[in-house]
Amino acid sequence: MELFKKCIDIVKKCLTDSKMDKNCVHDVVVSGRSSRIPKVQQLLQYFFKGKALCKSINPDEAVAYGATVQADILIGKDNEKLQDIVLLNVTPLSLGILTDPTKDMSVLVPRNSAIPAKKEGNITTKRDNQTSIIILVYEGERARATDNNFLGEFVLLGISAVPRGVAQVKVCFDIDANGILNVSAEEITTGSMSKITITKDKLSLSGEEVERMVRDAETYKAKDNARIALADYACKVRNTINDEKIGAKVDPECKKKIKDAIEQVFQWLDDHELLDSGLYEDKLKWLQSVCNPISI
Known part of the structure; x- marks a missing residue:
């Protein structure tokens, strides 16, 4: 019976991913x-109410x-007989990159996006006079990149030596009809570009592996969200306190206390892989109490 129920679980998941209710289904074809x-x-038949x-x-x-x-769709042939047929290949897992010290994955191609697909996003430097960025590509549903499936990495060189946050880098994910993923990064000012091609074999996880990753994402969702909230707040405080106009108004002793607290939080995040969400929430409240003198 457990195996039979798994068949119905697949149907339920299909409807959930499609954001549909079973009452919207007109016909069930087996x-x-x-x-x-x-x-x-x-x-x-029981699931679909008889x-x-x-x-x-x-x-x-x-x-x-x-x-x-599918062949007709791929060659772009205009066939009236097929105009009402929707046949899509989709990405089984979200695709994204890691460039941020918070270790969270920035999703560019959400799970179940139709293939072929082309998505773009913008990133910037995290340090003053940073002339290169290492871009790591992942797939998965967890917030932290290292909990997902690593696909490859490449380096963008030749970035202008400017203050952090000034350089504008455009990242593009391009998945063709064959499932081959091309990821590129280009600095808008200089035109410096780098890219990587990820073949289909690296993206072809088994159905069981995909299911496990989606299941893990649901299991750890509360913990991941609590961790993200803490990391995001720490980053915002650090950017605010390092802003010349705002930082100049903060008492030097208070500024040092805040910077030390931020570094302590990042070190704490590095030292602890995955904790109960309540511990992240407690650490966030502590950091907020330390940073109370400045407005975030």
Whole structure:
């Protein structure tokens, strides 16, 4: 029975990812494999409130038809017979990069994005006179990049030696119809560019691995969110206190106390992999009490 229920869990997840309710479903079509098992059909019919199942589809013909429709879409042929058919490949996991010292992944391509896809985002330098950025590419649903699947890395050189936060770097994720991912980074001012190509084999996790990563993201969601809130606040305080106009108004002794507290928090985050969300919340309250003299 546990195995049978897993079939229904897949249906539930499909509806959840599609942001649909089962009451929106007009027809339930089953074709081949597990859908031929009478118990699975019974559970499906019960799940969809007694709706009759369409079982007249030949599975071999369905596969061939689907491949034909996909080929037609990929070559861009304008066929009136297919205008009402929507057939999409999607990314099973979110795709993003790591450049920030908080170790959180910046998502550029959300999970279930249609392929082919092209998404862009902007990043900047974290230090004064920084002339290069190491960009690490990940896929997964966890907030912290190291909890996700590492895909590759590359370095963008030739960035203008300017104060932190001034340089503007455009990062582009481009996934083609074959599932090959090209990630590029370009500084807008100088035109310096670097890129990496990630082949489909590196992106092809098994269904079980994808399910595990999505499940882990739900399990650790509260802890991840609490950790992000603490890291984000620490970053904002650090940027504020380092701002010349604001920092000049803060008492030197108070400024030192705040900077020491921020460094302590970042060190604490580095030393502790994953704690109960309450501990992150307590540390955030402590940091807020220390930084109370300045407005964030």
